[in-house]
Amino acid sequence: RLVYATSINGTLTEYDHETGLERTIIPYPEVVYGKDSKDLKYRSNWNAPVALSPHDPSVIYYGTHKLLKSTDRGTTWREISPDLTRNDPEKQGRNGGPLTPENVGAEFYNTIFYIAESPHEAGVMWVGSDDGLVHLSRNGGDDWTDVSPPHRGEAMINAIEISPHDPATAYLAVTGYKLNDFSPYIYRTTDYGRRWKRIDEGLPEDTFVRVVREDPERPGLLYAGTEAGMFVSFNGGDDWHSLQLNLPPVPITDLSLRQGSLVAATQGRGFWVLDDLFVAHAATRPADNEGPRLLAPDVTVMLENRGWSSEDFEAENPADGVPLYYWLGEDHEGPLTLEILDDDGRLVRRMHSEEGQFEQCLKANEDPRSPLEFDYPPTEPGLNRWHWDFKRDGFTCIENITLFAGLDGPVAPPGRYTARLTVGDVTREAAFRLEPDPRRSATPEEQAEWEARLTETSALLESILARLASLRRFRDDIDGLMRTNPDLEDLQRAGRSALEDIARWDHEIIQPLHQTLEDEDAWETMLAGQVRFLLDVISYTGAPVTGGQLQRLSDLKAWWAGLESEFDRIRTDHVQPLNEWALEHGIPHVGARTGSD
DSSP states (O other): OEEEEEOGGGOEEEEETTTOOEEEOOSSOOOOTTOOGGGSSSOOOTTOOEEEOSSOTTOEEEESSSEEEESSTTSSOEEOSSOOSOOOGGGSSOOBOSSSBOOSSTTOOSOEEEEEEOSSSTTOEEEEETTSOEEEESSTTSSOEEOOOTTOOSOEEEEEEEOSSOTTOEEEEEEEGGGTEEEEEEEEESSTTSSOEEOOTTSOTTOOEEEEEEOSSSTTOEEEEETTEEEEESSTTSSOEEOOTTOOSOOEEEEEEETTEEEEEESSSOEEEEOOTHHHHTOSOOOGGGOOEEEOOSEEEEOOOOOSOSOOOOSOOOOSSEEEEEEEOTTOOSOOEEEEEETTSOEEEEEESSOOHHHHHHHHHSOTTSOOOOOOOOOOSEEEEEEEOSBOOOOOOOTTOOOTTOSOOOBOOSEEEEEEEEETTEEEEEEEEEEEOTTOOOOHHHHHHHHHHHHHHHHHHHHHHHHHHHHHHHHHHHHHHHHHOTTOHHHHHHHHHHHHHHHHHHHHHSOTTOOSTTHHHHSOOOHHHHHHHHHHHHHHHOSSOOHHHHHHHHHHHHHHHHHHHHHHHHIIIIIHHHHHHHHHTTSOOTTTTTTOO
């Protein structure tokens, strides 16, 4: 609800998201322009730090040359430290010149630049200054100890990271660029600052470091934001590697880790997010002789689309679905298969790395103005990624039909799943869990009802399409019999009658006049398209199922019941007699050419 922000010359404000109001809570309002900083009550950095206690959000800390504390939203402040800087009066006087002096606050020196309270221990405070000092208090500010790295000299303590795994471990990002030193400096202590070790091996020599963060899920996994990009260490900082990826070369001013993602604040290029840190948690690259490796996040939330709106989206969202990462050896060749299994081991989705019959059929039916694109699992040596979009396998595809809602399978329900990677004769598996959108308030009973109706509607559509495919095979076989036996009048007469009934039945299932997207506006959508539409409505609306959806499902089932009876009649009245005739004449019966039942 409350956000605290600092600005130049000691400005400190509170913004209340609930009321939309902003308050100025400067500890000591004073015009600083034109004044020597040594004469001010509080010397504040141009980028003065403010921090909230991780143990009590009503506690606010603000850094000047002393550390200040408020417990009443900035109404009153209390000094809880002495001067924690080098306090050099020679560097706190008049600036500018030689003709015109200028004291606007940007020149103020000997100030606190970073504040961090331990997430493990309330009252354990680390404070860094813009002149190279680090102080520690382990009793809420009653006593302070100088724990600065020895022989460090003047520099800016740009960031302090207290390890989320060990209260005695901390990391410093130290910069000296204002003193014409552009080298990277990262320090690590494991004993509350008694001893420090410099840990910046592998970083470019001319790229200073602004911030270091440790991954809360994996000890020793460090991220460093530098003046020119991102770096990572898998061993507590003993060596570093580039993590630039698609991030432009840009100064990184701060880093935050949240819910398995790394968020970077940059100097002038906005915010950038690196998702799927579980890949980094899996540690180092496997040796080639270990074969392929498959990784999946422990949990993926099935966030629902908010639909069309007038909002302006400034950034690209990550792909929907479960990100599956897999490592292939440098000598890898050939196709692979990714499968999704439910908690009972039943196949939910199978995707091959190469085009199959399903994709070929879809391409045969596509509108040439809107060519289809398929997301095949990549097969490149090294690290690959493919997203499962929560969908089950697609429905039966039949050439020469247009179903504008497509033949994608329905959305799978929340629950436990297993991803299976097959490369040659090697199989790897990774378990994961789908969780529903937390904004949903459906009861377990409503969720179960939704899953049941989704399954029922899917089965209805598959049954319709399977019968359609079967009857079209009958049609093709009958047509073939008639073309190869043009002089047999009895066969021609029986065949024409059968084809007429099949065509009428077919038109009840699929609208033959639907050839392009615009045709849907002009000609009625028939049974298969109506069921597909209802399936999408149930799928994307989520639980609970509405009364309208249940009524429509009942009506569509009744429609199909009549057509299913007609399907059986066509087989009895047409297919069976034609087969008997074919048997008498020693020629292949209807269905034998194509495997129809």
